[in-house]
Amino acid sequence: MKDLPQLADQPSDQIRNVAMAILGCAPLGSMLQLIAGGIWKDPAYQNLKKFTVAVAEAVQTLQEEDHTFNLEEILLREETQPLLTRAFDAAARSYGERKLEALQTATVQGIFERRYSFDMSAMVFTLLDRITEGHLVILQAIFNAEAQRRPALTDHEVALLGIEPQRVPKSPEGQRAVHESINQTMSLNELILDDLKNMGLVEMKGDRPTGIVAPSADGLTHIQFRNRLSKKGRLVYEHIFSSCDELPTPRPAPSVSGGTIGEEG
Known part of the structure; x- marks a missing residue:
């Protein structure tokens, strides 16, 4: 888990006025009002402060x-x-x-720029409350593959996202630790991908057949199924990512054989 974001500088009076106008529109619970009043601090405090100032700065622009x-x-x-x-x-x-x-972009585009309907914005905020950073990483990786006209990612390629090639220790204990870390990352990616499919943001689509198509125990032969953004997923993606965002190109997934990646040494 990453550290909570910190504000480098205090917002200007102009930004503060815009932020207070926005906060005045949102009914805050009594507990949150106490926190906002500075009676005591909460881990959510820095998040709310960071979020409010960022939205106010965008609105001021x-x-x-x-x-x-x-x-x-x-x-x-x-x-x-x-x-x-x-x-x-x-x-x-x-x-x-x-x-x-992602929340800041959805707030500015969905509320203040009015690029989307109320129902669409409400759906996005509901989904964002459930989405984690891992969901966003996988959504970006699938979007990048499609935007760059590369073959969309298979389940196995998605499972390997975030796994870096590394030197495997010689000791059995070190090897077990590396393999366990790899397996945990792959399992988490698989669970997140399933969640994205359950939310209707990602769907499986088959490539063009490479030969005669026939049923088999593993599905249709000569057709590879890959993960792509659904229509709903593309709309949500456009809602939560700015069109000027620089999307990093995912690293090629390392091959995994027998639980060992990289070099031995």
């Missing part, structure tokens, strides 16, 4: 770039309050920069 942008009118819309409440609730329970950035 919108105000500067578009003179027709009316923050007061947006905050008075009937759908703004329930969407903001979901966004703040999700931010308070989130860990990691990638997850918070």
